[in-house]
Amino acid sequence: MSRAITPRRKAVNTALAWALGLLIFFPILWTVLTSFKTEATAIADPPVWFFFDWTTENYSVVQERSGYFRFFWNSVIISVGSTLLGLLIAIPAAWSMAFVPGKRTKDILMWMLSTKMLPAVGVLVPIYLIFRDTGLLDNVWGLVIVLTLINLPIIVWMLYTYFREIPGEILEAARMDGAGLRAEIVHVLTPMAVPGIASTMLLNIILAWNEAFWTLNLTAAKSAPLTAFIASYSSPEGLFYAKLSAASTMAIAPILIMGWFSQKQLVRGLTFGAVK
Amino acid sequence: MATAHSRTAARLMLAPATVLLLAWMLIPLCMTLYYSFRRYRLLTPERQGWVGFRNYENFLTNPAFRDAFVNTLILVVGVLIITIVLGILLAILLDQPMFGQGIVRILVIAPFFVMPTVSALVWKNMFLNPVNGLFAYAAKGMGLQPYDFLSQAPLASIVGIVAWQWLPFATLILLTAIQSLDSEQMEAAEMDGAGPLARFRFITLPHLSRAITVVVLIQTIFLLSIFAEILVTTNGGPGTASTNLTYLVYVESLLNYDVGEGSAGGVVAIILANIVAIFLMRAIGKNLDA
């Protein structure tokens, strides 16, 4: 906007936006604050805000009692593993649809998207039974497979929208310059698409990290990721607010930070490129 | 436009993704269909057999189904209305010049990255709990009787929690759309004598229509399958007061061990989701050409 905004109006905007922003953020802030309180301070009435004896005791208790890091690693393996596997399958697919489109390319893309709309619960029973019979139940690799397939359409779509922005002439130039298909993808396409691939990866890790249908239904003690770990706090440990908060903070912190970096790509990824 | 060689390569490279997704879609789908016509209880797995549409009958005539259907609708529509109305207002506010815009954006977007089980648990215990929750404290502080949200208004509470999770998504997408609005268009409207409200009504809102469609459709997909929030907060109760379709199918198949009826419920959920999906595919398909 070229027009000058009065300082007063800007001040009002600022105050209003910050107030609302803090209000929306408050549950997270409160959780983080509570995680540093003792259990007694955590349920003090009236609530204590910032001035209490800060302690990190809850964090060590959570780790000792329930082995937080085991769940953390399961989450890492599941989210990163499914993302990498997904990229491996999706990059060639997106390449071929973006640069060698055929008559049915659009149909295939739409169909891939439609698999995403299959409600998970509709296939819960068979997947559960297949996993039970193949020993994949409560197995991190089983979840890696499921989450790869669940998010594959999103990965393909995101990559496709990024790849389409790369001019086809550059790939043709590589072909003229003597690059084979592999060299074309490795030396030319991938380096040019690095930003797109990185954001796809980031968004997908976030989605996989927070996925809470399959991770809850297909895991038990051994392979449970953080979603299931937190769900186990439902009762009665949930009443220990400080420990609940510490566990929650640890579960969301890594992804919250990643999420903040990916907010621009988020829009594009989750709307399949319809809003940029 | 390419050579036969590259087309062959393209087909080969497309194959893994297509075949995997096809398998992922078809195999369980066929199995769900198959089980939905079978008697199959995990507790008595030896007594299996064809039962025709009995499972569907049982599922659809189960009073819980009607409740779940209505609850699903309320959940989806309620969250959509809250997130879109607030989302538009927030997006317009965030589009204004201010200090620390980036930080406010970060604050607003944060809930989207909180895993569903965490947000459900934090809300349930630390805010909505009638004894030790912050809302209870606030009520007591004002001399009111604490309200037991999750037993008195379980569905509304879940709508609130889910809306909190999805408001950032709606806001972010609407904000992106608003920022792509050509400022000359606004200035032209202003020159034409349109006041702020008229500008919102005739310029901003039509410009946002596509983004709003996208928000509605994508959120619907996710909202139809809300699960963790219910599991953690109310377990679908009291009674079936906060059971949605997804949760009902879960209860039938994995808690009541009735694979047959659970599968029938799954098929019903798929059909309902498909009705929504058709609209979504159309909307997105149009954008593919653009």
Place this chain on the structure above:
Amino acid sequence: MGTITLNQVTKSFGDVQVIPPLDLSIEDGEFVVFVGPSGCGKSTLLRLIAGLEDVTSGEIVIDGRPATEVPPARRGLAMVFQSYALYPHMSVRKNIAFPLRMAKMDKAEQDRRVDHAARILNLTDYLDRRPGQLSGGQRQRVAIGRAIVREPQAFLFDEPLSNLDAALRVGMRMEISELHAQLATTMVYVTHDQVEAMTMADKIVVLRAGHIEQVGTPLDLYHQPRNVFVAGFIGSPTMNLIEGPEAAKHDAHTIGIRPEHVAVTDDGPWQGTVGVAEHLGSDTFVHVHGTGLAETLTVRVPGDIAVRHGDAVRLTPDLACLHRFGDDGLRL
């Protein structure tokens, strides 16, 4: 060496035949320009030669060897694209060296060739920059550099100058011509700009709707256009084409006379009123609404002439330079 022969080559996209059976031979060292209006199939033809598209039928022979089935990388051709198609993530040096790297040439030889090409193209100071930091003309030169290091059998240019501004275009045009003189390698050049075709080509191929309308040297085409289409396409300002009774006087369906072959005279067989006079300084283009003629005539007068809108003038065509075409459009 760099001879390219097309035998009965056709190309269809689905049911649409964009190139009907076509024969063409390009001699070694020749500078051949494909020219025609947009959509005439000239770029497709170039891409067929490059191997970026498959021919639907027919045969392509490069350097005496059948190349129809050979992938683009092994045809020994280098191509300069309209968008330059530089690799944005590589430095200029790496861009130019890329084909050599793909050919697994040893590093020292790569450097030697890149440095040599950079010297020819005045790019030595820019070798460590990224394409994004270069001007349009410099990018163009990098694209050419990437083509020449391979020492190809032939260069293919796909409208390489269309993204440059007018002044730069003239400069690059001369640079490419000079490069051709230096390297004496076959060049196939696609453009829609007949000025580029006239100034650069040894041989022009005029295309329309996939058909070759005429093949010849620029002056052949100028003096002896084979049909009305070529007559109207080659030359600037375009040839005046007149039908009707005036043409019938010359026993033709259509007669053509170039603006430079009409003079404004005190007497003369044609008369009319001036519509617009464009004063370029060196020349004046006078657009005349002829009396009894449907067409507006363009007349090119050397130097300046004081005519204005509405003036009555008389015109004298140089009958030696009159082109006559039959009702099938062919030259009589």
